[in-house]
Amino acid sequence: MNFAVLVFPGSNCDLDCYKAVEETIGQKVEYVWHTETDLSKYDAILVPGGFSYGDYLRCGAIARFAPVMTALVQAAEQGKFILGICNGFQILLEAGLLPGAMLRNKTLKFRCHSTLLRVENNQNPFTVDYKEGEVIDIPIAHGEGNYYCDDAMLAELKANNQIVFRYAVDNPNGSVDDIAGISNKAGNVVGMMPHPERAVNELLGSADGKRMFTSILQTWREKHDAAVSR
Structure with missing residues (x-):
């Protein structure tokens, strides 16, 4: 399986991914x-956190127009697996690959600490190694993580099972309906504010994020093996 980690000026979680x-x-x-401008060789693409282009205008607003984004949209349409984390989530929202928008945290403060998430959808390619309803420990680090969408879009997200993660105990940023991560309708594009790449070893305080990576590998192998056997 071939992974790409996109790097924008100001990315700082690319090494972690x-x-x-x-x-x-x-x-x-x-x-x-x-x-x-070409992402055709990759099976999964990670859009990491950071401060792309200094977060000028809005978080992700300039990165959305980078040359690589045309190829990323094409990859999403082809069903390739895409995960946007923190600033990467913001970029996916700005690019229209995921619905909704990101606002400043309700406290207007940068929040950086461990956070408990509840797995709402374990049928997603990135979550098959979790149990539905499982509570996991994944850290956050953001100042603009307040996910917003209107009532009609929220109803659509629920109806299509697109809410992948919710904050389980404390909502640290004011996100509507405690949303911490969502997917597109097809399920191959996921955006989340918490950082699973910072929770892959107990030395980091939690290894709960590791299963997002094992999940996508398992999903790809099943899809790949099915295609080979035809």
Whole structure:
């Protein structure tokens, strides 16, 4: 399985994502600069956290127009697996790959600490190794993680089982309906504010994020094996 980790000017979680793939599931992974226009060789693409383009205008608003984003949209349409984490989630929202918008935290403060999440959908490619309703410990680090959508969109997210994670105990940013992560309708694109790549070893305080990477590898292998056997 081939992974890409996109790198924008201001990305700072690209190394964490790279190491999470390399050390937890041992798959091929490469950094891909924001000027790249071809993502065809990759099976999964990680859009990491950070402060792309200094978070000018809005978080992710400039990154959304980077050359690599055209290829990312094409990859999403082809059903490739895409995970946007923190600033990566913000970029996916700005690009229209996921619905909704991101606002400042309700406290107007940067929040950086461990957070308990509840797995709402364990049928997603990134969550098959979790149990539905399971509470996991994944850290957050953001100042603009207040996910917003209107009532009609919220009803649609619920109807389509697109809410992947909710904050389980404390909502740290004011997100509507305690949402911490969502997917597109097809399920192959996921965005979340918490950082699973920072929770892949008990030395980091939690290894609960590791199963997001084992989940996607398992899903890909099943899909790949099915295609080969035809």
